[in-house]
Amino acid sequence: MIFRTFLRCLTLALILTMSFNRANAQDPKKGEAIFKDNCASCHVKDMKTKMTGPALGGVEERWSKFPKKELYDWIRNSSGVLADASYKSNPYAKSLYAEYKNTNMTAFPNLTDEDLVNLLLYINNMYKDGCAAPPCKTPDVATAKGAKTETKEAGDNGSMILWALAFVLVLASILLARYINSLNRLAQQRAGESPVEEKSFLQIALNPTVVRILIFALVIVGGYTTVNNAIGLGRQQNYAPEQPIKFSHEVHAGKNGIDCQYCHDGARRSKHAVIPATNTCMNCHTAIKKGPEYGTAEILKIYAASGFNPLSGTYFKESVPTDERLAEYKKWLKEANADNKAITESEISVQLSFAKPMIGKPVNWVKIHNLPDHAYFNHAQHVTVGKVACQDCHGKVEEMKLVKQHAPLSMGWCINCHRQTKVKFDENSYYSSETKSHKMYEQYHNEVKSGKRTNGVTVEEIGGLECQKCHY
Amino acid sequence: MKRRSIINLLTISALVLLFAACQSKDNFTGREYMPDMAHSIAYEANQNTYYMFNHWGTKDDYQKFVQPRTPQDGTVAYGRTKIADSLKNDLTYPRYAFANTDEDRTKATEMITSNALKPKNAAELENVLGHGKELYEIYCSSCHGKAGDGNGKLYELGVYPAAPANFMSDQFLSSNDGRYYHAIMYGKNVMLAHADKLSHDERWKVIHYIRSMQAAKSGADYSLEASRGEKSIKPEAKKEEKKDDKKDEKKGK
Known part of the structure; x- marks a missing residue:
């Protein structure tokens, strides 16, 4: 009995050391290169997440029931394994094939056995240790934290100081006035005159002269603010509504550098810049399932609205009821947040409750930049022909977490820009194409050529101030 | 005289306060006057044109108008009906x-x-x-x-x-x-x-x-x-x- 356990231990130790040696003999870096070239389009690098293809972590354990050669054949040419019933792994392969929407994996007949050993080693290392060749270097926590601490916003300290200064000055002048008053009275007493009765503060305040001055000041200040605010009626500068999904332009357009027009694809070809439909979100978020700030909470809302099932990577049929969808989402949330202890059962139910009313409905984004019905504005005209940058009118949206209306969008603002902006004729196919040429442009062209005109042509000069261009 | 001036003072300050609350900020669009001039009754893309004095039923009814719609299958875009000879086949x-x-x-x-x-x-x-x-x-x-x-x-x-x-x-x-x-x-x-x-x-x-x-x-x-x-x-x-x-x-x- 003892002998047997000893033998077992020995064999185990042998196997362990052998596997260790083998691991050292092979090169996971080579495996990494192979993975990047061939596998990374469909399999996620962390080996734990499903994408087009399954999560590869633990693949050797799953295939340990079958001969090693079968796994290699499966990697090289999966359709061969599927077609040939003599493979022991044939039934398992078929179930995998069905799970992934009956799509064949691309064949890689050129991979040698050695390549595959390296590849599998790399997969295993990534799965268990999180890097190609353990021991892994853990990222320095201190520097990471240091990078995260943001510089505190400089508050309006300046204006606070000014107000305090004004307050002190007013107080000082009131005190001085009182001192002068009492000194005067003392002087009068010395001179033998009967002193004037001291007035209370209310008496001073209700003195007709004081009231007149106050009314005058109020008319001036009140008139100014009234007129200003009346002009501002119907304008929405600084409007920054909360949106149904906490979409951050700072992350998407700023950090990730996605072009504005990727989502607002109407800007170059239509009147509207277009608030994108959820299919545009899904272009990336079929693969990116967690956000940097809100984790799964906000992305779940897109899935709810578009009817996407992140577990299977397919869309729900329209007939699938809300409860069933919620059950799937719950399963997914648990799976996706398994490594985060902060996300408890109750947090998950909160996320679900926010997503529930959005299921199967278009997202009710709040439109921020609204023009009155009697004013016409065309994005294509400004973006494609005029070559105006988005930021000129919308401000630095790529730095905004919550979009705020930057410009007043008033008529004066439009007109001002049309007066000052020079038409960009250079490398502009709109003006260079023969069909659009016009006598007016020709005249300007000749003027510029002859040196008569040095300041360029403003939008005003090509008709940018004509009433019926925007009001008709 | 005194009382009248006090009343004047109060009305003016009330007016100032009234207009000061008009400016748009955060979730508030600001006030408007004559909304019929500003809001389109017709369907507008990407815009919920619902407003307080709208005559088109409830807000829910109205929101149905602003949902994205898919065109009929085989729809040809405007200006695309003519096929250039080079594209015939x-x-x-x-x-x-x-x-x-x-x-x-x-x-x-x-x-x-x-x-x-x-x-x-x-x-x-x-x-x-x-x-x-x-x-x-x-x-x-x-x-x-x-x-x-x-x-x-x-x-x-x-x-x-x-x-x-x-x-x-x-x-x-x-x-x-x-x-x-x-x-x-x-x-x-x-x-x-x-x-x-x-x-x-x-x-x-x-x-x-x-x-x-x-x-x-x-x-x-x-x-x-x-x-x-x-x-x-x-x-x-x-x-x-x-x-x-x-x-x-x-x-x-």
């Missing part, structure tokens, strides 16, 4: 001839051998490439990289988990245009369809631009003949590549 226009299946993907890759957009002269080619570059940088470069090497910012930052296709690799260099067109129409792997983002002509312009990048990488010239599909850039490109390698080797030695 085109597999990609006015309707794409292939479906979103694996079979059709291989068929499309085999059958669509040249770009449907054939520039007439060098100036037009330059225009096409310029526009193609703009579009490529908007719609493709975040993933496939500005140089087309599959190393776009999203992937480089580690935000996007899947490796985007590298257009400079041999398999993309030697593959037919149909492979690109089909991928734009229906997507491939985790990439989704971008047919809604690019029109027929724009898709081909982007493919022109990708081809020109490939040609530039291998040292070949993306000439007018090459862009019209009359001269293949493939075998030449490969030869050029080999030559380059040899040159490099010589330099190295």
